[in-house]
Amino acid sequence: MNYNEVYANLKKEGKIAFVPFTILGFPNYDTSLEIIKTMIENGADILELGLPFSDPVADGPIIQKANNITLNNGINTESCFQLLEDIRKVSNIPIGLLIYANLIYSYGVEKFYAKLSELKINSVLIPDIPPEESEEYNQVAAKYGVKTVFIITPITPKDRMKKICDMTTGFIYLISRMGITGTHQSASTDLKSTIQQIKEFSNIPINVGFGISQPEHFINLKSVGADGGIIGSAIIKLIQKYQGNLKELKLRLSEYLLSICEVK
Numbered sequence: 001m002n003y004n005e006v007y008a009n010l011k012k013e014g015k016i017a018f019v020p021f022t023i024l025g026f027p028n029y030d031t032s033l034e035i036i037k038t039m040i041e042n043g044a045d046i047l048e049l050g051l052p053f054s055d056p057v058a059d060g061p062i063i064q065k066a067n068n069i070t071l072n073n074g075i076n077t078e079s080c081f082q083l084l085e086d087i088r089k090v091s092n093i094p095i096g097l098l099i100y101a102n103l104i105y106s107y108g109v110e111k112f113y114a115k116l117s118e119l120k121i122n123s124v125l126i127p128d129i130p131p132e133e134s135e136e137y138n139q140v141a142a143k144y145g146v147k148t149v150f151i152i153t154p155i156t157p158k159d160r161m162k163k164i165c166d167m168t169t170g171f172i173y174l175i176s177r178m179g180i181t182g183t184h185q186s187a188s189t190d191l192k193s194t195i196q197q198i199k200e201f202s203n204i205p206i207n208v209g210f211g212i213s214q215p216e217h218f219i220n221l222k223s224v225g226a227d228g229g230i231i232g233s234a235i236i237k238l239i240q241k242y243q244g245n246l247k248e249l250k251l252r253l254s255e256y257l258l259s260i261c262e263v264k
Contacts, residue, residue: 017228025075043261058127096123117144122169125149165202191225
């Protein structure tokens with residue numbers, strides 16, 4: 001399934017996309033696979049999955065700590081590819097990867113995107129490469145049919161916003177507030193004007209992330225015209241809390257996922 005199909009179907013139902021995020025291999029390989037299966041079974045429309053990295057500059061302390069745990073448990077790029085292969089055995093859900101540039105560069109840009117094509121990965125977001133320096137990656141991504149995802153912030157100037165929209169083929173990742181990832185009681189409500197500006201330049205889907213953690217946030221995202229919401233830190237916190245009991249973890253995670261699905 002591709003992004004266009006997902007968003008078209010959701011639009012017909014008057015819903016927006018729920019995009020849960022986790023780190024591939026966190027807290028360990030087998031538990032991570034069960035977590036991702038639970039996401040698929042409990043209402044995820046799209047998955048956003050991160051490859052563990054030692055210096056995830058866009059992320060706050062919750063996800064940074066999870067990255068370190070995952071790396072210390074021996075998860076690397078190859079084991080992430082194996083995990084993605086296992087996911088593809090059970091589902092064709094659209095998958096976007098969040099990956100830092102050094103992992104792609106060290107693996108080999110051409111080799112990396114060729115592997116993603118083989119795994120039917122839909123998109124890649126590289127948060128530490130500005131759009132102006134991404135041309136090499138964009139060309140190789142296009143060659144292998146992998147979509148691009150770029151970030152827009154509430155203070156992105158209009159001319160740069162247009163350039164980013166022109167380069168984006170997957171979805172726009174709109175940051176709800178300035179700063180790093182994390183959970184907050186209230187997400188920014190000043191999103192409507194930014195979303196309207198983006199839609200002046202493109203009909204590319206807009207998923208909002210950073211600080212999104214509660215059903216109420218999704219109600220707000222829907223009201224301001226977003227096409228979807230991404231939740232990461234709240235899910236990582238939940239995994240950290242219950243990781244010692246897989247049965248309890250799957251139960252609590254299912255409850256949380258379904259609470260979002262009820263309102264999206």
